[in-house]
Amino acid sequence: xxxxxxxxxxxxxxxxxxxxxxxxxxxxxxxxxxxxxxxxxxxxxxxxxxxxxxxxxxxxxxxxxxxxxxxxxxxxxxxxxxxxxxxxxxxxxxxxxxxxxxxxxxxxxxxxxxxxxxxxxxxxxxxxxxxxxxxxxxxxxxxxxxxxxxxxxxxxxxxxxxxxxxxxxxxxxxxxxxxxxxxxxxxxxxxxxxxxxxxxxxxxxxxxxxxxxxxxxxxxxxxxxxxxxxxxxxxxxxxxxxxxxxxxxxxxxxxxxxxxxxxxxxxxxxxxxxxxxxxxxxxxxxxxxxxxxxxxxxxxxxxxxxxxxxxxxxxxxxxxxxxxxxxxxxxxxxxxxxxxxxxxxxxxxxxxxxxxxxxxxxxxxxxxxxxxxxxxxxxxxxxxxxxx
Amino acid sequence: xxxxxxxxxxxxxxxxxxxxxxxxxxxxxxxxxxxxxxxxxxxxxxxxxxxxxxxxxxxxxxxxxxxxxxxxxxxxxxxxxxxxxxxxxxxxxxxxxxxxxxxxxxxxxxxxxxxxxxxxxxxxxxxxxxxxxxxxxxxxxxxxxxxxxxxxxxxxxxxxxxxxxxxxxxxxxxxxxxxxxxxxxxxxxxxxxx
Numbered sequence: 086x087x088x089x090x091x092x093x094x095x096x097x098x099x100x101x102x103x104x105x106x107x108x109x110x111x112x113x114x115x116x117x118x119x120x121x122x123x124x125x126x127x128x129x130x131x132x133x134x135x136x137x138x139x140x141x142x143x144x145x146x147x148x149x150x151x152x153x154x155x156x157x158x159x160x161x162x163x164x165x166x167x168x169x170x171x172x173x174x175x176x177x178x179x180x181x182x183x184x185x186x187x188x189x190x191x192x193x194x195x196x197x198x199x200x201x202x203x204x205x206x207x208x209x210x211x212x213x214x215x216x217x218x219x220x221x222x223x224x225x226x227x228x229x230x231x232x233x234x235x236x237x238x239x240x241x242x243x244x245x246x247x248x249x250x251x252x253x254x255x256x257x258x259x260x261x262x263x264x265x266x267x268x269x270x271x272x273x274x275x276x277x278x279x280x281x282x283x284x285x286x287x288x289x290x291x292x293x294x295x296x297x298x299x300x301x302x303x304x305x306x307x308x309x310x311x312x313x314x315x316x317x318x319x320x321x322x323x324x325x326x327x328x329x330x331x332x333x334x335x336x337x338x339x340x341x342x343x344x345x346x347x348x349x350x351x352x353x354x355x356x357x358x359x360x361x362x363x364x365x366x367x368x369x370x371x372x373x374x375x376x377x378x379x380x381x382x383x384x385x386x387x388x389x390x391x392x393x394x395x396x397x398x399x400x401x402x403x404x405x406x407x408x409x410x411x412x413x414x415x416x417x418x419x420x421x422x423x424x425x426x427x428x429x430x431x432x433x434x435x436x437x438x439x440x441x442x443x444x445x446x447x448x449x450x451x452x453x454x455x456x457x458x459x460x461x462x463x464x465x466x467x468x469x470x471x472x473x
Numbered sequence: 474x475x476x477x478x479x480x481x482x483x484x485x486x487x488x489x490x491x492x493x494x495x496x497x498x499x500x501x502x503x504x505x506x507x508x509x510x511x512x513x514x515x516x517x518x519x520x521x522x523x524x525x526x527x528x529x530x531x532x533x534x535x536x537x538x539x540x541x542x543x544x545x546x547x548x549x550x551x552x553x554x555x556x557x558x559x560x561x562x563x564x565x566x567x568x569x570x571x572x573x574x575x576x577x578x579x580x581x582x583x584x585x586x587x588x589x590x591x592x593x594x595x596x597x598x599x600x601x602x603x604x605x606x607x608x609x610x611x612x613x614x615x616x617x618x619x620x621x622x623x624x625x626x627x628x629x630x631x632x633x634x635x636x637x638x639x640x641x642x643x644x645x646x647x648x649x650x651x652x653x654x655x656x657x658x659x660x661x662x663x664x665x666x667x
Contacts, residue, residue, distance in 0.1 A: 132541040140533075140550065144557035151561045155568035181579055 235288025277307035375437030394436030401426035403448035410440035485613030520615030527611035530594035
């Protein structure tokens with residue numbers, strides 16, 4: 086047993102030694118000129134080693150010379166930023182890879198630090214630290230559902246018994262819902278959401294969980310009716326209807342559809358709402374999220390995602406009693422004699438904030454109501470601070 | 474002799490097109506053809522690297538490897554030469570023409586590991602081509618590859634607007650397309666008989 090093993094070992098060793106003892110090596114190369122030979126002369130092996138080593142040295146020296154001769158000085162910050170970035174080279178920032186973004190964010194003061202989508206706020210903060218750019222408030226987006234006509238509030242054209250999926254239902258004459266702009270309610274968006282942020286209500290409408298939604302847009306592309314859109318989280322007043330039918334038709338099909346009556350247009354204190362193609366749209370650049378239109382809409386088609394609104398409180402010490410707030414208040418909640426401190430009737434105040442904006446003495450504070458405690462409301466209210 | 478050079482050029486560009494007849498270099502082919510701009514950039518860079526790489530490899534093969542009987546080291550040495558050359562070109566371009574570097578630099582790194590870049594010197598060595606014939610093969614292959622890239626990019630840009638079934642979107646439909654174009658390229662096969 087041991088003798089056999091030692092014999093094998095000796096054979097292997099003698100083979101290895103033969104390289105150095107100038108014997109012919111019984112080896113056949115792959116391809117090239119050697120394959121025709123039965124035995125490869127040892128010189129070829131030495132040639133190979135020498136030539137490869139020489140080529141390696143030549144290339145190494147040449148590259149070193151080139152690198153030294155054509156050196157490009159780079160900002161050390163670029164390397165720091167590159168190390169912070171995830172290195173996925175996904176291109177979500179709009180530059181060619183992480184290195185491209187690192188170079189641009191360091192070199193160009195107008196490139197924002199929060200463009201890295203996979204890195205999110207943590208990476209943005211680090212880049213802001215390295216580049217010395219300012220941290221600014223960033224308004225996050227959220228998916229909004231533009232339909233409130235659930236199963237109990239809207240009509241059906243026919244009874245659909247096919248595959249329980251919106252993409253399938255829409256193939257059957259555009260879906261079973263009478264309103265061709267509304268949510269079909271077969272939860273395709275819920276299944277598309279990678280973050281479990283969508284649940285279906287008892288009335289078969291999707292509900293977006295503001296804490297979980299990252300505004301990735303998967304539900305937007307999954308919905309065959311384009312009912313879901315991405316919108317700014319802070320603009321919490323939304324006309325939740327997409328119906329372009331005439332007012333009367335909309336009314337027949339759905340109890341909570343926009344009938345393009347124009348009351349919201351007249352109500353809006355900042356002229357942010359327009360009616361076009363039988364649908365009211367809010368210009369979110371102008372909207373001050375006062376919530377007046379929500380109160381006035383006759384079909385409740387406008388939805389206020391603020392679950393609790395603040396109340397106006399007048400500081401009597403600062404109030405000059407000039408009546409400006411009382412005139413501007415849409416609910417007539419402010420009363421008081423000219424020249425004396427005014428009062429706000431808390432039961433009437435809807436927290437629109439127009440008096441606070443109007444008061445020249447800055448005597449009015451918008452105070453969060455005491456019972457506004459739910460995390461949902463808190464996360465809806467203000468954007469988180471992310472470096473820009 | 475010039476006739477032979479021309480034959481090699483046309484054969485490598487059309488009849489034995491690397492993408493459509495030999496199915497080489499497909500990773501770059503599918504990678505950069507999403508946009509016309511990137512595929513044109515790739516075409517220029519690729520053809521230039523191909524020409525210079527083939528020339529360098531021809532010199533080394535002819536004057537180093539044959540005298541020393543090192544044909545069996547072709548693959549290692551050819552890759553080494555191309556990698557060293559591309560790395561040097563990368564560094565030099567960054568300093569001398571930054572504009573060109575930012576346009577084409579990202580493709581250079583991809584090219585080092587490309588199979589066509591290796592295949593051309595290997596064929597040159599196998600067939601014992603002269604320098605002119607090697608250059609003809611390199612230029613033909615480069616232009617053939619550029620042709621493939623540009624055809625594919627122009628189709629894929631239109632494909633963005635097409636209503637492709639979901640399971641075929643992206644790479645699958647591109648492979649189907651490549652197969653169809655390859656069929657069309659079969660039409661060249663009777664053009665020259667070598």
